[in-house]
Amino acid sequence: MLEMKGIRKEFPGTVANDDVDLDIRRGEVHALLGENGAGKSTLMNILYGLYRRDAGEILLHGKPVDFGSARDSIESGIGMVHQHFMLIPVMTVAENIVLGMEPRDGILLDERGAERRVRELSEQFGLLVDPTLLVSDITVGQEQRVEILKALYRGADVLILDEPTAVLTPQEANELFGIIRSLKADGKSIIFISHKLNEVLEIADRITVLRRGRKIETVPREGATEASLARAMVGREVLLQVEKSPAQPGDVLLKVESLHVTDDRGIPKVRGLSFDVRAGEIVGIAGVDGNGQTELIEAITGLRKAGSGSIEVAGRELHHASARQMLDAGVGHIPEDRQRRGLVLEFSIAENIALHDYAKPPDARWGWLFPDRMIDRARRLIKEFDVRGGGPLSRAGGLSGGNQQKLVVAREISRDPKVLIAAQPTRGLDVGAIEYLHRRIVTERDEGRAVLLISLELEEILSLSDRILVIYEGEIVGEHTGEVSEQEIGLEMLGGKEKTAA
Amino acid sequence: MSEIDPETSAPESPEEAAQSGTLAASIALKQRAGGLVVPVLTALLAFMIGGLVVLATGHNPLLAYRDIFNGAGLNWVFHPTTSVVNTSAYNLSQTLLQTTTLILCGLAVAFAFRCGMFNIGGQGQYFVGLYVANWLGVSFAGMSPLPHILLAVGGATLAGALWAGIAGFLKATVGAHEVISTIMLNWIAIWLGEWLFGDGGPLQNTANKTVPISGDVADSAKLPVFWGEKELQGLHVGFFVAIAALVVFWAILNRTTLGYEVRAVGFNPEAAAYGGINVPKNLMRAMAISGAFAGLAGGLDMLGYLYHFGVSDIPANSVGFLGIAVALLGRNTAVGTGLGALLFGALLFGTTHGLSSNVIAPELAGNLTYIIQGLIVLFVGADVLILYIWNTRRKLKPRARARATEAAA
Numbered sequence: 024m025l026e027m028k029g030i031r032k033e034f035p036g037t038v039a040n041d042d043v044d045l046d047i048r049r050g051e052v053h054a055l056l057g058e059n060g061a062g063k064s065t066l067m068n069i070l071y072g073l074y075r076r077d078a079g080e081i082l083l084h085g086k087p088v089d090f091g092s093a094r095d096s097i098e099s100g101i102g103m104v105h106q107h108f109m110l111i112p113v114m115t116v117a118e119n120i121v122l123g124m125e126p127r128d129g130i131l132l133d134e135r136g137a138e139r140r141v142r143e144l145s146e147q148f149g150l151l152v153d154p155t156l157l158v159s160d161i162t163v164g165q166e167q168r169v170e171i172l173k174a175l176y177r178g179a180d181v182l183i184l185d186e187p188t189a190v191l192t193p194q195e196a197n198e199l200f201g202i203i204r205s206l207k208a209d210g211k212s213i214i215f216i217s218h219k220l221n222e223v224l225e226i227a228d229r230i231t232v233l234r235r236g237r238k239i240e241t242v243p244r245e246g247a248t249e250a251s252l253a254r255a256m257v258g259r260e261v262l263l264q265v266e267k268s269p270a271q272p273g274d275v276l277l278k279v280e281s282l283h284v285t286d287d288r289g290i291p292k293v294r295g296l297s298f299d300v301r302a303g304e305i306v307g308i309a310g311v312d313g314n315g316q317t318e319l320i321e322a323i324t325g326l327r328k329a330g331s332g333s334i335e336v337a338g339r340e341l342h343h344a345s346a347r348q349m350l351d352a353g354v355g356h357i358p359e360d361r362q363r364r365g366l367v368l369e370f371s372i373a374e375n376i377a378l379h380d381y382a383k384p385p386d387a388r389w390g391w392l393f394p395d396r397m398i399d400r401a402r403r404l405i406k407e408f409d410v411r412g413g414g415p416l417s418r419a420g421g422l423s424g425g426n427q428q429k430l431v432v433a434r435e436i437s438r439d440p441k442v443l444i445a446a447q448p449t450r451g452l453d454v455g456a457i458e459y460l461h462r463r464i465v466t467e468r469d470e471g472r473a474v475l476l477i478s479l480e481l482e483e484i485l486s487l488s489d490r491i492l493v494i495y496e497g498e499i500v501g502e503h504t505g506e507v508s509e510q511e512i513g514l515e516m517l518g519g520k521e522k523t524a525a
Numbered sequence: 526m527s528e529i530d531p532e533t534s535a536p537e538s539p540e541e542a543a544q545s546g547t548l549a550a551s552i553a554l555k556q557r558a559g560g561l562v563v564p565v566l567t568a569l570l571a572f573m574i575g576g577l578v579v580l581a582t583g584h585n586p587l588l589a590y591r592d593i594f595n596g597a598g599l600n601w602v603f604h605p606t607t608s609v610v611n612t613s614a615y616n617l618s619q620t621l622l623q624t625t626t627l628i629l630c631g632l633a634v635a636f637a638f639r640c641g642m643f644n645i646g647g648q649g650q651y652f653v654g655l656y657v658a659n660w661l662g663v664s665f666a667g668m669s670p671l672p673h674i675l676l677a678v679g680g681a682t683l684a685g686a687l688w689a690g691i692a693g694f695l696k697a698t699v700g701a702h703e704v705i706s707t708i709m710l711n712w713i714a715i716w717l718g719e720w721l722f723g724d725g726g727p728l729q730n731t732a733n734k735t736v737p738i739s740g741d742v743a744d745s746a747k748l749p750v751f752w753g754e755k756e757l758q759g760l761h762v763g764f765f766v767a768i769a770a771l772v773v774f775w776a777i778l779n780r781t782t783l784g785y786e787v788r789a790v791g792f793n794p795e796a797a798a799y800g801g802i803n804v805p806k807n808l809m810r811a812m813a814i815s816g817a818f819a820g821l822a823g824g825l826d827m828l829g830y831l832y833h834f835g836v837s838d839i840p841a842n843s844v845g846f847l848g849i850a851v852a853l854l855g856r857n858t859a860v861g862t863g864l865g866a867l868l869f870g871a872l873l874f875g876t877t878h879g880l881s882s883n884v885i886a887p888e889l890a891g892n893l894t895y896i897i898q899g900l901i902v903l904f905v906g907a908d909v910l911i912l913y914i915w916n917t918r919r920k921l922k923p924r925a926r927a928r929a930t931e932a933a934a
Contacts, residue, residue: 326798347801356799364799369792374785378800382782390782 024049024212025101025181030079032065039065041236043079047181052203052213054227056220058256058453060423062236063216067183070214071103072096102174103183108166110158116165117141117154120173144175149205164195171202182206183214188222189451200226218256218453220249232256257455267465270489273302274337276473277323277354277442282332284318284497292318294497295332300442300473305464307476307488311516315497316477317359320446323475324356325349337441350379355440357431359447359477361424365431368420372410373401375419376434400437408433409459425456432460436467443467446477461487481509481516564854564861564905568868571900578896589893597875609753616874618752618760622830623844624870625760626651628767629822630848631866632774633689633815635857637703639778640811641791642696646689646707648845649714650816653688654681654823655834656721660728662742662828673745678824685820686813688714693812697805703812711845718839730833738835748829763825768863770818775859777814787811819845847873850898853905872897 025047032040040062047053055063068074070081072090081088083099090096093103110119117137126136141154150168158166167187174182184203188196203213203226217223223230230247232239232255239255253261277300284293292315300306310316321327323334325346334342336352344352358364366375377386377397385396401415410429412422419430428448435443445464449457464487468474478484484491485507493501493515501515576586594600598616609615630647637644661677668676692710695701721728723737730740753759778784789797790807798804822844827834851869855861872894 324799345801345803346798347803350801358799363793364795367789367793367796367800370789377785378789378796381785381800387782392780392782392785394780 024084026082027066027070028080028082030066030069030081031077032062032069032074033077038236040069040076043233043236043238045231045238045241047212047214048229049180049212050207050210051228052207052215052226054215054217054223054230055233056217056223056230056252056256057233058218058455059425061233061256063233064185065236066233067103067185067214067216070096071101071183097177097179100178100180101183102171102177102179102181104167104170104174104185104187106185106187106189108170110166110169112157112159114158115154116152116156116158116161116169119158119169120144120154120176122173124177140176141172144172148175148202148209150202162195164191164198167191167199168202179211181212181214183216185216186218187215188217188219196222220252220454223252224249234258253454256453261454261458265461265465265486267487268469270304270468272304272489273471275299275335276302276337277475278333278335279319279323280333280335282319282322282334283330284315284322284327285330286318291330292497293322296494296497296499298492298499298502300475302441302471302473303468304489305468305474305476305487306490306492307478307484308492308494309478309481309484309512309516310494312479314494314516316446316494318497319494320356320359320444320477323349323444324354350438353439353441355435355438355443355472357428357435357443357445357448359450361427361431362420366419366427368418370419371401371416372405372413372419372422372430373397373415375430376401376404376415376437378434379438404433404437408436425452425459428452428456428460432463436463440472442473442475444475444477447479448476449478449480449483481512485509485512564856564865567901567904568854570904571897574900575893575897579893593872593875593893595875596877597871599871599875607752609757609759615753619758620867620870620874621752621760621764622758622870623873624866625764625767625829626822626826626844627847627851627866627869627873628863629770629818629825630845631851631855631862632770632848632859633685633819633822633845634848634852635855635862636774636778636787636818637689637811637815638852638857639791640787640807641794642693642703642808642812642815644689644692644707644812644815645704645849646692646710646816646845647819647848648843649707649711650685650688650819651823651826651845652711652714652718652839652842654685654820655827655831656718656728656823657681657684657820658746658824658827659739659742659834662746662832663728663740666743666745668743668745670745673743674748674828677742677746677828678821681824681827682817682821685823686817688820689816690809690813693809696812697808715839718834719836722834722836736835737837739833741833742828746828747832748825750829758830761825761829763829766821766825767866770821771859771863774818774862783810819848822848847898850902850905854901869894869898 027043027045030040030043031038043062043066045066055066057063065074069076072093072095081090088099090099111122114122117134118132120141121137126133126140128136138154144150145152145154150172152161152165152168152172158169161169171182187199191199203215206213215223215227224244224247227244229241229243230252231241232252234256250261279299280297281295282293282297283291283295286292294315296315296319298306308316318327322329325344325348329342332342333340336349336354339352341349341352362368367378373394374397377400380386381392386393398415404410405415408429410422410426410433412426419427422430432448448464449460452460464474464476476484476487489504491503491507491512492499493512495516495518500518501512503512572590576590579586579589595613596616597620598613598618599620601613601617604613606614609618630651633647633650634644658677658681661680662673665673665676688710689707692703692706695706696703720726722739723729724734726737728739730736730738747755748761748763750759750761778788786797786802786807789800789802790804790811794804797807847869851865852862854868855863855865876894
């Protein structure tokens, strides 16, 4: 019913889409798969009327169409849910949905009518959300439903979902898949943009893979495997499994003992937690988000004042140390949020490389900076860590997510830390970058560093860690070496063991 | 991963700025997007609308601007001479006198800005610099010139630094917003002056106790004048100090670890803290350095040509506030601030002294500066709008091309 033929779009310096074909059938879920920067969003923005194509044509029901704006495409029955929601927090769910197409009662908004309409829609498609709630009071998952309802209210037959699971918890993602299935049963077509292979294989009927702006293939789900899709996305064989030899643990380099940490509001988040990490081993901390992981990392890195307890790095007591003291003691930290904390996006790559050591020789002497030396070092690290997309003087914010992360990793590892803390090191990255980072973490372990891995993705913990700790409400509730099942850890993450013990 | 990724670089950059969240980050973003174009457009637009105002009064805006240009002495470049008997040379020396003050007041705003803070308190910091320079210049009359000047200038600079440092301290310790605290410190400085120079005030002149004016600074504290006469408000050596301050400003920011810290905190305090930088310390220090620039401006003005200051001069003085416009127009860079100061210096002097009454009414002329200044501040604040116009213009081009190719096909 919808066809895009020979689409081409250029941006200054790059071709974002080059001769891309895509056809969407009625009532199908069509996944658009590709690495970050492969041109998925560009293609969809062209379809949605936000970008103007440079060449090619779009056919809707066999007739050529030309969308000059999102309004045109909405009128033709195309709806899009962006990664970042565009809702007005002070208005109710119903008001947000009817915004711009309000049912009227005289000159006033027909509030009741709007709510009724929204309720009908949400029941029809199983998108449960209370229309009378304020948007500021609902969860992210619910916000997404409101966005979908908004598109449906405007009569969308084709629904574009841009990386819809990126903001969702696994449970919410499952609910979303249920919604997608019921939409499909109702004859709607869904374009599902993603770079996550397992999701695509779960939900899509057909899969189109883009790489560097070109269409590689369109395949039915039957017969597609994670390995085959990954190969199409990256253009070479990808190791989805991490290869590593058994750990050879040495001395204890990080020792945390009955540590207590509170959050900004004074609520205890880490409650008497103890563990240690030895040289040459990766210790993974598994847990549901918000169980004290963030506070624990911040305490170990000196970014948050710890309460009672002790933190030792390579035998030195460093409780209450500042961030600077922790850095100097040999703690490297790949932070959870590379854009907020790991990098100064407005700084150049060279300046970001120098973020910890800008005040020390060779970068500086007596308070005077030597930019040339910073640039030399950056040039070396860019090469060594294969950071692509810019030279030493390019802005860090201009790099893609994967390269930004490589930049952070390059800086932390080049400081030769004794303890390396990796918090969500692969969040939001694509297959190629994840593969690289996982290999790198194992290499650093083999170099004799003590690696503490904190991740919300259980799969990552299981495949990388030599030892797994499970954190629940600020306490370690389980420790595993060797084989352990996902279910067992999953249960502990929810506090299961504690309950059965009680 | 592609080389330059348009999906993440172009459309998402405002978001990145929103994420890092600070004023400095978003300014830097706009700077990249607009480069030189935006400030120049901003100024041109302000001049155009100012011209419309002149037109509305029934005068010729082109003649008015020509007169301002000549009145500011900028026509001096056509027949340079060092003799201030020549009108254009005299006018230029007066323009540069204003520029001196404006450069330093502009830097006072720009430096704080680069650390993510908005220093509205340049006026107050300038005043305390003025007061301290007057006090030190009037006292110690017996000293030999160089130490006396250094003492008075140093005292003024330090006073400005301390004054702004109060706001920095409050920001760093209890999180009091610097905009609020610097505005309040302005008022404290204003009333401090009323008391100091007023009837029976400690700095009131000793000769005539009925006049609320300070004493004159001693000759030993007066700055040497290198262009013109001391009695005729000649251009003093403070001009070179201001030029040097521009270089110092640039060097601190770009070539010292202190500047690196300031910029890191300005762009992203959270990342700065992660890098091991002490954020509260930097906020305090950056505010103090900002204030030092404004205090220096006050000191140089007092020792360079004012020599005394009265209660009635206080409300008439607004160079500190003009510094905000200078810094904003100059995009908080050294070169930009220098050029912005020259523009406003020329406007200030050109409109008040150069306009012949048959071109524009004198009472309107001075206000033209304020109109243009107001417009520039407005446009700089709303430069999103100018960027928008600029970007749509750029976007329209490929669109037109796409349409052409479609038509051809």
